Amino acid sequence: MMKKITFIILALTLLTNANVNAQSAQDCGVLYNLFKGHVQTKEYDKAYPQLLELMKSCPTLSKNVYIYGERLAMARFDAASNKQEAAALVTQIYKQRLINFPKEDPAKVHNDYASFLAENKLASSDEIFALLEKAYAIDPSRVSPKNIYKFFQGVTNRNKDTNPQKVFDTYDDVLESVQEKLDDYSKKLAALNAKVDAGQALDKREERNVRAYTINSKALGTIEGSLDAIIVELSTCDRLIPLYTRDFEANKDNAKWLKRAVSRMYAKECTDDPLYEKLVEAYVAADPSPEASVFFAGILYLKGKESEAMDYYKKAVDQETDPFKKAKSLYKIAQLFSKKGQKSRSRDYARQALKFNPNMGNAYLLIAGLYGTSINECGSNEFEKRMVYTAALDKAKRAAAVDPSISSKASKYIRNYRSHEPDKKLIFNMGLKSGDSYTVKCWINETVKIPKK
Secondary structure, rough: OOHHHHHHHHHHHHHHHHHHHHHHHHHHHHHHHHHHHHHHHHOOHHHHHHHHHHHHHHOOOHHHHHHHHHHHHHHHHHOOOOOHHHHHHHHHHHHHHHHHHOOOHHHHHHHHHHHHHHOOOOOOOOHHHHHHHHHHHHHHHHHOOHHHHHHHHHHHHOOOOHHHHHHHHHHHHHHHHHHHHHHHHHHHHHHHHHHOOOOOOOOHHHHHHHHHHHHHHHHHHHHHHHHHHHOOOOOOHHHHOOOOOHHHHHHOOOOOHHHHHHHHHHHOOOOOOHHHHHHHHHHHHOOHHHHHHHHHHHHHHHHOHHHHHHHHHHHHHHHHOHHHHHHHHHHHHHHHHHHHOHHHHHHHHHHHHHHOOOOOHHHHHHHHHHHOOOOOOOHHHHHHHHHHHHHHHHHHHHHHOOOOHHHHHHHHHHHHHHHOOOOHHHHHOOOOOOEEEEEOOOOOOOOOOOOOH
């Protein structure tokens, strides 16, 4: 009998708790809907006590409590006279979200919290760096371009004298992440640009996407340039050669390390040192990939083994299946021919690169540079020479148009070439008119429009 009574009491207790929990969940749902409505209509004074109650009584109801809560807290902070008190609510929201929804985009939460603290000077640089370090470790793609720069600056400041390799590794990691994003935006823009070129109209969503991809590409391109500016002092041949010589034996089978070492030596033009060839050979052995073959072909070419080098180049490009990687290999070949002064061959490979990635702005800039250094060989008088700059200008403008990430760099080319175009007087003295077609001579052999001045 006693067991039966105990069982009935237990059952009633469980039923009562279930009803309480169900009622509690229902109350949380009602409160959340009221809170959400008030935030959406910017009735923040009404939403504020509801937010506090939700975080206290229903902390795990939904991550949207914290998303809407952040919007409310930011508005209160902007309007507050007591910033410290208002900032405490923002901090509470970020921290409580990470506790209750640790797997819901934590990298972005850390990133946004760091931005809030930095923009309002509410934390030390070490505290902000610690948040960015966590965000980057979780998912670099969720760190904003501005914070990527801050993070890398922090890594550099803390390690440039004691552990430069860590700076280089972080730089490579960051740059690879940035490049992945840029490639993704480039592919999306290429598809939309092709639609426009075909005479098809973009719908409103596609137009928004074009704007978003363009803005994001420009931001990432700016960050890429800023990162290069930071590391340029560290990555000199005088620093790189001893560092890679020291670490070579420990990494001679490490394809990732070798690829980065070869790429940096190539980018900094440390290719005359015997170490470069040693690194490339080890890279090819560790990773006989198309990309490694391009570097090896470059060594053969510099040694005068042109026929053998071209076989390697062709093999490397043919083996590559990804069109963007194929374009990058072709661009490297174009760069090599440019350095050797073989302008026509350099342009040929740059054009091939553009067939696989029509949005490769650097390929257009390479061609622009080839034209810009050809005024004396492609012009017998002042007018002809200045029209070479017009041909260069066209390529630089095309680079800016197809690749927002290099728009800042391209604008420098544009300003320079535009300032050297023929003026009205020169055009008039030649008996020509602005807007007429004109063919630039010699190896360029390209038809352009006489500029309107």
